[in-house]
Amino acid sequence: MCTGHAHKQPSQAKRFPLPIQSYMQEGLSPNHLKKAKLMFFYTRYPSSNMLKTYFSDVKFNRCITSQLIKWFSNFREFYYIQMEKYARQAINDGVTSTEELSITRDCELYRALNMHYNKANDFEVGTRLRFCVPERFLEVAQITLREFFNAIIAGKDVDPSWKKAIYKVICKLDSEVPEIFKSPNCLQELLHE
């Protein structure tokens, strides 16, 4: 029913000279996924409403909407898992203060995250890239990491729902997604020069 790539063609479309809707995608494409991942650098908890304004070339329905929402849910899962893993690793390595925990563009954690969400850049080797992970993302990531670190240090992870408190903090740290992301061609505009 809501399978990922059900791109149905209206079959007898040749009789009509391309209605406006022809420009709309029936489903979500691989490029939409790449775009969504880049958007994650700005927003971890986008509302379905705002997603609709940023994917104007998508014909929304209940399935498409929940699929997009689900993507971000999956993004968050990966994000939080990395954070927890890194926090525990730091503790095992003897780190005792959050002051020692910072996210830089060359640290292991950042590389893992960038590899995951910024995959769109990978095959664009020789070209100049305009997109750069926003500084604010590094700040939010650092806050998240320290949040996990402190919670674990305090032994709060014995509570089955200990992460809820962290999620509550992080969901307030979303920033504005740049206007360019509203363009259906933003991927090309962002990756090339």
Place this chain on the structure above:
DNA sequence: AGCCCTCCTG
């Protein structure tokens, strides 16, 4: 009821 979230699976 309907939407969204997390958690767990494959």
Place this chain on the structure above:
DNA sequence: CAGGAGGGCT
């Protein structure tokens, strides 16, 4: 990532 279960909120 997609599916589905279970829970919260409106």
